[in-house]
Amino acid sequence: MIVEPLQSRNVRLRTATDDDAAFMLELRTDESLSRFLNRTDADLGKQKAWIAAKRDAADDLPLIIEDAAGLAVGTVSIYHIDAALKSFCWGRWIIRPGSMVTAAIESALLVYVQAFEKLGLELCVFDVRNGNAKVLSFHEKLGAHFMYRTSTDSWFFFSKDDFAAARSRYARFL
Numbered sequence: 001m002i003v004e005p006l007q008s009r010n011v012r013l014r015t016a017t018d019d020d021a022a023f024m025l026e027l028r029t030d031e032s033l034s035r036f037l038n039r040t041d042a043d044l045g046k047q048k049a050w051i052a053a054k055r056d057a058a059d060d061l062p063l064i065i066e067d068a069a070g071l072a073v074g075t076v077s078i079y080h081i082d083a084a085l086k087s088f089c090w091g092r093w094i095i096r097p098g099s100m101v102t103a104a105i106e107s108a109l110l111v112y113v114q115a116f117e118k119l120g121l122e123l124c125v126f127d128v129r130n131g132n133a134k135v136l137s138f139h140e141k142l143g144a145h146f147m148y149r150t151s152t153d154s155w156f157f158f159s160k161d162d163f164a165a166a167r168s169r170y171a172r173f174l
């Protein structure tokens with residue numbers, strides 16, 4: 001899927017293109033950043049094909065997080081978009097260390113603006129690896145509801161109404 005870019009106070013969120021393959025690969029193959037992500041082959045051709053396939057799919061949206069100067073600082077995706085259930089998941093979220101401190105909260109808010117307000121979806125259901133304490137705490141602070149834990153992942157939901165409440169709490173970032 002391809003969408004128009006969105007802008008928050010310091011962050012721009014845009015659809016990934018072929019030209020982002022090397023940057024995405026650099027983040028995904030960085031050992032310290034990929035601990036809680038599925039393994040990615042260090043193969044530029046495969047990464048380009050992956051981006052193209054996701055952009056062509058109706059249920060997936062690979063995105064790039066940019067700073068105010070237009071520099072790519074991270075990546076994230078909205079995926080498993082179910083048009084009938086109006087539900088989605090998001091993740092594949094990586095931000096380069098040393099980026100501005102609000103990159104995480106602003107990119108998360110923009111993901112929800114895109115999904116709930118632009119795509120008209122109503123429910124986000126997502127999982128976080130049990131060991132990923134920082135990201136678990138991030139979602140709890142934003143107001144996600146814990147559902148259950150498997151041996152590997154913790155599952156949460158976050159609704160359109162939850163986002164409306166978070167949006168007013170975090171209006172200063174948007």
Ligand SMILES: CC(C)(COP(=O)(O)OP(=O)(O)OC[C@H]1O[C@@H](n2cnc3c(N)ncnc32)[C@H](O)[C@@H]1OP(=O)(O)O)[C@@H](O)C(=O)NCCC(=O)NCCS
Nearest residue numbers: 033036091092093094095101102104105134135138141142
């Ligand atoms: C996941 C990831 C993108 C999150 O970014 P991050 O910058 O580490 O996010 P943080 O939770 O530290 O948040 C950044 C800042 O925003 C603040 N913040 C986070 N949530 C906030 C909230 N709800 N309200 C106010 N501030 C908040 C944090 O306190 C932090 O500021 P601090 O450093 O002064 O404490 C990043 O850790 C990463 O790339 N990790 C590796 C990949 C990964 O595991 N991805 C998740 C799998 S989907």
